Amino acid sequence: MFLCLVANRFSQSALLKLKQTEGMEAHSAEDITELKQFWGTAEGLLIRSGTKVNKKLLNEMPKLRVVISATSGFDHIDLKECNSRGITVMHTPHANVQSAAEHTWGLILASQRKYLRCTDQIRKGNWQRGSLVGQELHGKSLGIIGFGRIGQRVFKMAEAFDMKVQVHDPYVDQTPFPQVKFLGYEEVVRNSDIITFHVPLTTETKNMVNHNSLEWFNDSATLVNASRGAVISLDALLSFLPENPQFSVALDVFPSEPLSKESQLLQNPNVFCTPHVGATTEQGIAKASVEAVDKMIAFSLHEKISDSLPPNAIWAEKLIEAP
Numbered sequence: 001m002f003l004c005l006v007a008n009r010f011s012q013s014a015l016l017k018l019k020q021t022e023g024m025e026a027h028s029a030e031d032i033t034e035l036k037q038f039w040g041t042a043e044g045l046l047i048r049s050g051t052k053v054n055k056k057l058l059n060e061m062p063k064l065r066v067v068i069s070a071t072s073g074f075d076h077i078d079l080k081e082c083n084s085r086g087i088t089v090m091h092t093p094h095a096n097v098q099s100a101a102e103h104t105w106g107l108i109l110a111s112q113r114k115y116l117r118c119t120d121q122i123r124k125g126n127w128q129r130g131s132l133v134g135q136e137l138h139g140k141s142l143g144i145i146g147f148g149r150i151g152q153r154v155f156k157m158a159e160a161f162d163m164k165v166q167v168h169d170p171y172v173d174q175t176p177f178p179q180v181k182f183l184g185y186e187e188v189v190r191n192s193d194i195i196t197f198h199v200p201l202t203t204e205t206k207n208m209v210n211h212n213s214l215e216w217f218n219d220s221a222t223l224v225n226a227s228r229g230a231v232i233s234l235d236a237l238l239s240f241l242p243e244n245p246q247f248s249v250a251l252d253v254f255p256s257e258p259l260s261k262e263s264q265l266l267q268n269p270n271v272f273c274t275p276h277v278g279a280t281t282e283q284g285i286a287k288a289s290v291e292a293v294d295k296m297i298a299f300s301l302h303e304k305i306s307d308s309l310p311p312n313a314i315w316a317e318k319l320i321e322a323p
């Protein structure tokens with residue numbers, strides 16, 4: 001019997017498939033601590049980002065052979081520690097690309113059309129549209145930083161708005177994208193009305209938006225981040241915002257999550273925030289659950305490995321180790 005533990009939210013149909021697999025014994029709970037009695041014997045672990053796979057947990061799971069996260073991000077897993085113990089780690093990087101890209105456009109539209117202020121005004125009984133004049137996207141320039149799965153999907157959607165798009169990604173193979181204008185980071189930022197980040201968190205991307213690079217942004221630009229919070233230096237942003245009243249920000253991710261309700265960010269009317277829900281759609285969760293479960297079954301039956309971590313990319317050497 002292959003003993004597999006499932007922590008966090010997985011779709012019922014995926015769980016059922018796992019539990020009905022011959023040779024598989026599976027136990028699931030929202031919180032991994034509820035499964036403590038099985039830690040000593042489990043070979044497989046299925047998680048989402050709510051479970052931190054760190055040295056402490058790994059010490060208590062001596063038989064663990066495979067960790068599969070039904071997520072695109074993986075900074076909740078200590079990859080080096082897993083690797084040194086010979087534990088295979090996989091993830092589901094394709095399952096929530098659509099959800100994350102759609103959410104990016106939600107953030108962009110919310111900031112351009114002041115949706116938060118609109119609702120707020122109606123709640124207060126105000127119907128004064130003069131203070132709610134927004135911006136069209138048509139003809140505006142969009143800068144995409146990071147042209148991987150999500151950046152490319154965001155690019156495709158930009159065509160529908162007839163936007164001028166420029167991209168910065170020093171690692172992507174540009175050959176399949178002759179139609180894409182690739183530029184340096186500073187050039188993209190200086191020439192874009194809206195700049196959206198879709199990078200992993202590495203030693204290079206941490207604080208990519210800092211005191212220095214914020215000076216490259218147009219006074220009335222919009223900064224969007226649905227990648228990893230630490231890509232933006234919050235201190236730098238907090239001192240930049242009051243001096244630039246036309247500048248707006250739309251964020252799904254924060255250097256430290258959850259973002260405190262006392263955060264100064266929330267005092268600024270030009271900041272639109274969501275609580276890291278880029279991948280949180282019924283469809284995204286369902287696709288990731290099925291994909292992760294299928295990978296677990298394939299590993300238990302045939303030792304099959306796909307979408308293993310760390311990713312096979314040059315920038316992977318620069319990943320910032322997490323938990």
Ligand code: NAD
Nearest residue numbers: 073100146147148149150169171198199200226227278279
């Ligand atoms: P990906 O690995 O497919 O793409 C990342 C791209 O960033 C790659 O093309 C890489 O070459 C590029 N890159 C690396 N270093 C760079 C640098 N210094 N400058 C510019 N580009 C650089 O990843 P993805 O699936 O597109 O995900 C992008 C980010 O979004 C990740 O951080 C992921 O964790 C995050 N994410 C967030 C949510 C959410 O809920 N908000 C959901 C899914 C993914």
